[in-house]
Amino acid sequence: MKKEMVIEPYLPPEIITNILKRLPVKSLIRFQCVCKDWKNLFKTQSFISEHSRHSTYQNPYLIFQCNGCECNPRHLCLMNRYMQILEYPTLPFTDSSMDPCRIVGSSNGLICLEFMRSKSYMLWNPAIREAFQVPEFKSLKFPRFRVSSFIGFGFSPIVNDYKIVKVFICCGWRDDLVYQVTVFSLSTRSWKEVKLGKLEGIKPFTTGYGFAFDGVIFWFGFAYVEKNGICMLSFDIATEVFTLIPFPRPAVLEDDNRLTAYEHKLAVLNNNRIENTIDSWVFNLWVMEKCIDASGERWNWTKIYTSNPYLYCACLLSPPSIWKNEIFWESDAFRSYFGEANVTVNNDEEDDEKLVLCHLHTNEFKMLATTEPLLMPEVWNYAESLVSVCNIHIGASSS
Amino acid sequence: MSSSVEAITVLSSDGDEFKITVSAAKLSKPLNWMLEDVCFSDDCDEVPTIEVNSKTLVKVIEYCEKHAPRANSGASDSDAEELKKWDIEFMKMDVKDILFHILMAANYLHMEGLYDLACQTAADLMKGMTVSQIRKIFHIKNDFSSEEQEQLRRQHPGCSFD
Numbered sequence: 001m002k003k004e005m006v007i008e009p010y011l012p013p014e015i016i017t018n019i020l021k022r023l024p025v026k027s028l029i030r031f032q033c034v035c036k037d038w039k040n041l042f043k044t045q046s047f048i049s050e051h052s053r054h055s056t057y058q059n060p061y062l063i064f065q066c067n068g069c070e071c072n073p074r075h076l077c078l079m080n081r082y083m084q085i086l087e088y089p090t091l092p093f094t095d096s097s098m099d100p101c102r103i104v105g106s107s108n109g110l111i112c113l114e115f116m117r118s119k120s121y122m123l124w125n126p127a128i129r130e131a132f133q134v135p136e137f138k139s140l141k142f143p144r145f146r147v148s149s150f151i152g153f154g155f156s157p158i159v160n161d162y163k164i165v166k167v168f169i170c171c172g173w174r175d176d177l178v179y180q181v182t183v184f185s186l187s188t189r190s191w192k193e194v195k196l197g198k199l200e201g202i203k204p205f206t207t208g209y210g211f212a213f214d215g216v217i218f219w220f221g222f223a224y225v226e227k228n229g230i231c232m233l234s235f236d237i238a239t240e241v242f243t244l245i246p247f248p249r250p251a252v253l254e255d256d257n258r259l260t261a262y263e264h265k266l267a268v269l270n271n272n273r274i275e276n277t278i279d280s281w282v283f284n285l286w287v288m289e290k291c292i293d294a295s296g297e298r299w300n301w302t303k304i305y306t307s308n309p310y311l312y313c314a315c316l317l318s319p320p321s322i323w324k325n326e327i328f329w330e331s332d333a334f335r336s337y338f339g340e341a342n343v344t345v346n347n348d349e350e351d352d353e354k355l356v357l358c359h360l361h362t363n364e365f366k367m368l369a370t371t372e373p374l375l376m377p378e379v380w381n382y383a384e385s386l387v388s389v390c391n392i393h394i395g396a397s398s399s
Numbered sequence: 400m401s402s403s404v405e406a407i408t409v410l411s412s413d414g415d416e417f418k419i420t421v422s423a424a425k426l427s428k429p430l431n432w433m434l435e436d437v438c439f440s441d442d443c444d445e446v447p448t449i450e451v452n453s454k455t456l457v458k459v460i461e462y463c464e465k466h467a468p469r470a471n472s473g474a475s476d477s478d479a480e481e482l483k484k485w486d487i488e489f490m491k492m493d494v495k496d497i498l499f500h501i502l503m504a505a506n507y508l509h510m511e512g513l514y515d516l517a518c519q520t521a522a523d524l525m526k527g528m529t530v531s532q533i534r535k536i537f538h539i540k541n542d543f544s545s546e547e548q549e550q551l552r553r554q555h556p557g558c559s560f561d
Binding site for chain 2: 009015016018020029030031035039
């Protein structure tokens with residue numbers, strides 16, 4: 001073989017882009033100082049989308065909101081895919097900062113916050129430390145017997161836009177009825193009213209936050225329609241149309257159900273605790289897939305997992321969530337139920353909070369200790385993104 | 400092409416001859432086309448040239464031979480796990496000396512698996528580098544004026560131009 005000096009190659013731009021899209025946002029912020037081309041590249045729509053897509057699949061985070069921490073409702077924890085709790089991004093400081101807030105949803109890098117007292121909203125990108133205070137909608141109707149509202153937040157890749165949808169319910173003659181639906185779009189930065197559509201005349205009876213998946217926001221165990229019984233409700237972010245989806249089995253209202261995503265499919269975690277004994281409690285995972293045939297659009301439901309985690313963990317506090325291939329809870333009192341061979345503990349300090357993970361392929365339970373008190377956290381899937389909401393820039397003081 | 404052929408001979412850009420098994424060559428679309436187009440039987444003199452230098456081609460062929468059995472038959476979880484570990488070891492190489500050449504070769508040979516792996520390796524290496532190190536390996540000149548640098552630094556306190 002000939003001995004030759006290897007000449008350093010100049011990589012073509014498409015290869016450089018393919019490498020850069022794999023970097024965490026923190027590195028990209030640093031590397032915008034490399035040259036003007038890179039700085040401009042990081043602002044292009046195509047690069048931001050590619051980076052988001054990669055970060056969603058390759059670098060999933062979990063965000064916890066610690067509702068139990070009364071003293072600091074803004075305290076958030078972030079866990080990376082190696083289960084290290086990394087950063088504690090501080091919520092943006094604004095005028096309404098004394099107003100307690102909750103996370104409505106996390107979608108494609110942005111988090112939507114609802115301020116509980118003022119009922120105002122904020123869109124927040126923690127990775128690039130930008131937040132946008134959503135303006136008020138000026139044409140809200142105020143019927144005599146307004147009772148409640150429910151809300152959802154999500155991203156649609158089809159229209160490349162983030163939207164908040166808010167449904168208002170009033171007390172009707174016999175039932176509570178939907179009377180107004182408003183939608184906020186980040187691209188136009190404004191609210192508008194949309195048609196009730198399928199919501200006309202139905203009786204919704206929950207006030208939860210919607211779950212955004214693949215451009216659609218879903219609410220669970222929701223609308224009551226005479227023929228269908230319990231339905232799920234969906235809102236297509238691109239077309240702004242509501243759809244009712246029949247529930248997979250005779251609905252049991254006592255069940256604790258939660259929407260999630262599993263292997264890029266919409267899924268329902270169903271926590272059935274109807275029986276009195278802990279031995280008979282079951283935990284099911286259903287996945288649903290949309291199929292279109294001659295009779296129109298249908299959803300196929302498949303139960304892919306059943307287990308009884310209570311045999312391992314006496315007390316599961318938080319609502320469960322799916323993260324990668326694992327079901328995720330918080331627990332504080334599993335000790336007495338130990339002794340099973342397939343339970344591993346990463347840290348045996350007894351006073352620590354514990355996170356419980358159950359692997360869906362191997363059915364293996366894992367306990368993970370955290371030094372931070374979590375206390376009934378709400379858990380959201382999160383992926384870093386460069387998407388700019390561009391209005392309030394949160395300075396170095398919050399780091 | 401005769402079905403009895405199990406390995407083909409190719410030339411690197413520096414003119415060295417390399418043998419690659421047919422199943423390994425199938426990992427690359429252009430090599431696969433060559434298999435279909437060019438006569439590789441013994442009485443054929445034509446040896447196709449691949450525009451990749453010898454040092455890089457050795458590594459590319461090593462990757463192909465390792466991944467070919469799995470790509471052709473599908474593998475169990477434990478095999479996939481083993482292969483992942485092998486990939487990590489395989490990618491322990493110098494950025495400028497060889498990694499960038501592997502990137503170019505994987506791109507040119509349409510080898511998706513190797514291309515993804517090499518891009519990810521490069522990204523992981525970049526995370527720990529300073530801005531001036533990045534400029535050096537990518538042959539980039541700092542084209543910001545001092546005012547622009549100052550402005551960027553104000554916007555992003557974590558930024559450094561060094």
